[in-house]
Amino acid sequence: MKKLLNTLYVTNPEAYLCKADDALVVRVDGEKAMQLPFHLLEGIVMFGYLGCSPAVFEACAKQGISLAFLDAGGRFLARVEGPVSGNVLLRRAQYRASDDEGAALALAQRFVAAKVHNARIVLQRCMRDYPEDAGEDLADAVKALKGHELGAFSTCGADELRGLEGDAAHRYFSVFDRLLRVQDGFAFAGRTRRPPRDPVNALLSFFYSMLSREVASACETVGFDPQVGFFHRDRPGRASLALDVMEELRAWYVDRFVVSLINRRQVCVADFDSSEATGVVLGDAARKNVLGLWQQRKQEQVMHPFLKEKVPVGLVPFLQVQLLARYVRGDLDDYPAFIWR
Template structure:
């Protein structure tokens, strides 16, 4: 199993990254702020006005370290990656499966099943603990159970996406009940993005961006093409398979982290700002708080239900990418989605 490596998040505007021997050096106004061995890095994410030397980009590509460039507030711009790893035969199998409606539907059902099962678990746990309207939250969890039981009969992508959309709407309708502190400042009506219109949506969007980066890196590491998905179809510039894989992890890890940070007051209203267009965005201090919490969360261990062993959360995406690759190779009859317990 792959080692849990660090991701370097660079948010300081005007930072310059360069290679020095076998290390990456971060400079701000010609002052060295950080020096890290390339050997310990799994990826680099640059937010906003951050520059990288060509020598560093080349070294990262050769070492399999993905470098992503985002806007200051988290919108994805571009990735720099090396040559594809793994067998070309695996990727050819992936492409053929993506072109097969029945094969795509089977994998899409698995991704959506994992997503709905984990969302239901989040709601049931909240109903048992401290949700503000436990009965309504429990009812929503029951409704997700009905959606989950309807999935096996869904044979087309349109029907599967319809079930997923209904489940997501049900889930987000009760998400406000899981916010027990700072309820007025973090009022949540519905899921919105591009741009997010309230602090909760801004926080969720930022965490989903981090999750997408980790999913794409895990897939590429195990020889799969992050751009060719099954539930999410091909679109230029979109990592569709990364979006497929991250569906299982949105509720138990990204959403729960957002709720934890709000309820523990790790993020507060001053960590957000509203632009002239009405978009709500994290401030630089807010982004740093989220990145610190995200890295700590990835170190926590949970038991993988299929593999039967404890893994750091940061390696779960790698475990699922490996299982997906094994399924496509024919070593597993079906892809087992990760279900949080």
């Protein structure tokens, strides 16, 4: 269990929530693990929950506490709220900001600058850890990304920002193969999608999809409309806001994880299937294995750069969306994008 930003995240699947007087009680295996007064809570998020008493539902509904249920993998299932909800106010503010070119651009610049920054840090870590392999191409890419990071804030419109983001992604992936210490079947010549044409791209695409799902669940949990973004254009069926927020998390969350899988030999070329229609994809057994490793990764602790508190990696998307909601509502003066140090 973790209480952050007045929201209780219940990540233990054996936890049961009940009510005692004016307090929420979390029990695990029949023993009290935590007790919090309801008036200190704005929301409760349960991952793979065991159960929740009707008295807790009633207390949350009466006191305006959002109660959200997600499966163990982080997929949004449902949200329970009373008759009075602030979500309509949040969504109105979201729609206004999305329609305001200046406000939308300001947020988009933060998403992109954080994305480029985190990609640059990934490359710099490689140069630090393997100085013998740090060639001029890697150093040039780091220098270029630094320029793109700073340049994001001087762009005059969304199209210019998209061009800058595309250039930065190209420079980053042009040297991405330098991060891979295992070359047996894991050669990487560039990013390919729909379908992925090699095992590295297959892993990147698979876990980008996982991250997108988690961020979309976070948007639903907080009360955003996941399909209305600030950087990605509206498109039917696309969770544009989730794609916006996940930009800053791609390199830190997914790319490092994929590189780790390969370098630790936790996947091999034989784990992948290929066809003309689907491209290269993970086989069923390998998918189950890497998903288990993904869940382990989400349990690791990281120091949140804005909250200055250690949190599970898997909660970072939820915290970023919650911080974004506070900014959109006007509770924060600026949106603190996730900046990896």
